[in-house]
Amino acid sequence: MRKNESLTPQGYNEEQLFAQIKQMLDKARRQIAQTVNAATVEAYWQVGKYIVEYEQAGNVKAEYGKGIIDCLSKRLTAEYGGGFSTTNIRYMRQFYLYYPIRHTVCDKLSWSHYRHLIRVENETARNYYLSECVAENWSVRQLQRQINTMFYERMLASRDKDKVKAEIQTSAPKTWTPREIIRDPFILEFLGIKQGEHFLEGDLEQMLISKLQHFLLELGRGYSFVARQKRITLDGQHFYIDLVFYNIPARCYMLIDLKIDALTHQDIGQMQMYVNYYTRELMNPGDNPPVGIVLCAEKNDTVVKYTLPQDEKQIFAAKYMTYLPTKEELKQLLYGNNED
Structure with a gap:
């Protein structure tokens, strides 16, 4: 054995030991990031739900109703810091309106993914981008690119429109x-x-x-x-x-x-x-x-x-x-x- 090559009890040299620990820590960090993303999406969905329920209860009237999100933004920012701009809170409200059933929200996607999805007004197109994003593990940048290049519309123009729309509503496997x-x-x-x-x-x-x-x-x-x-x-x-x-x-x-x-x-x-x-x-x-x-x-x-x-x-x-x-x-x- 070389003098500068130390062995662990398992017989690994220092490089092997470092590689094994690094792999474990990288995996742990990914899991932590996924947990944080899921918790953030859950919390923002709840924020949107509370705002919509507050409005539906008749609490939002006249000029006060126009300023409720601005008021929330100022108070939440003062309490928790960034992430609660008026624009982001409006996205949270729209998030709930688009996905009022909690189990339809995918925990695999981050809030940044959903911010881009929320901007897609067409429901069928939005569902298509969501399913493809999950299936292909698109990054936020890749999702943004596909939306900006009208990937769904280009696909739809090349195929039977009714058939495509029907496919998006089902997860049944098919041969293309x-x-x-x-x-x-x-x-x-x-x-x-x-x-x-x-x-x-x-x-x-x-x-x-x-x-x-x-x-x-x-x-x-x-x-x-x-x-x-x-x-x-x-x-x-x-x-x-x-x-x-x-x-x-x-x-x-x-x-x-x-x-x-x-x-x-x-x-x-x-x-x-x-x-x-x-x-x-x-x-x-x-x-x-x-x-x-x-x-x-x-x-x-x-x-x-x-x-x-x-x-x-x-x-x-x-x-x-x-x-x-x-x-x-x-x-x-x-x-x-x-x-x-």
Whole structure:
């Protein structure tokens, strides 16, 4: 044994001992943080409940009613310090109004999560973000990003609206269809590309790989990365699929080709070849047929319509945006002049 290597009774050296203690303390701190978060959410829900019950009892009248939250804010701040601004107390009141049944409040989410959820007026969208946030363990920043990019609305625009709304009301497991796992447009603002900045397809691919965690968040639930520049060889000629993923809920491969220009019928034809090859040569037992997406700067729905067969269910084209559009821009893209 080396002179500077001390052993515990269990035979661990100092590094092993430190690592074991650190792991234990980190776990304890996470548990403490979760307990604090749960207690905070519970307390703020109760505050909202008391305020609403006070109002419903007829105690809030005329000019005094307008100032009750301001009064509470001043007194609670003086007593407990920060966290009781008029804005935060209004959120507590709204929190209770949105979730009047206590067991519908998820203890896994922090108050910061709920503050963002409360700002979503559409109840179905709010429930969707809550369920996805819990299932995918979104951070507060990730939840904020998904809300700001209208992730729910983009998903809804690509799928059967009534079916989506029905799914959100039930926790029953289901197998997704290809149409149900595709967003359009894709928002790639996390790449940091400035509007008008020129880049090559290889640059775009490299940036997506370097920000893979962000891209997986944008893709949605259940994706795993499989390959980059996947080579397939036909009679000695090599072809390369830019990105390959696997979607677990849909049980299928997703093939993505990146195009920095407007979509062409040749792009769709090339993707059709890739999908045919994967279908015939690379599917595993139990897999559903692969899905192909041509991700392009400008999508032409007419080209797509007349290039693909009417019953095509495996090939799609989607537009990507490298900046964060305004909600008005997104609504125009999703719904045009016929917003639903």
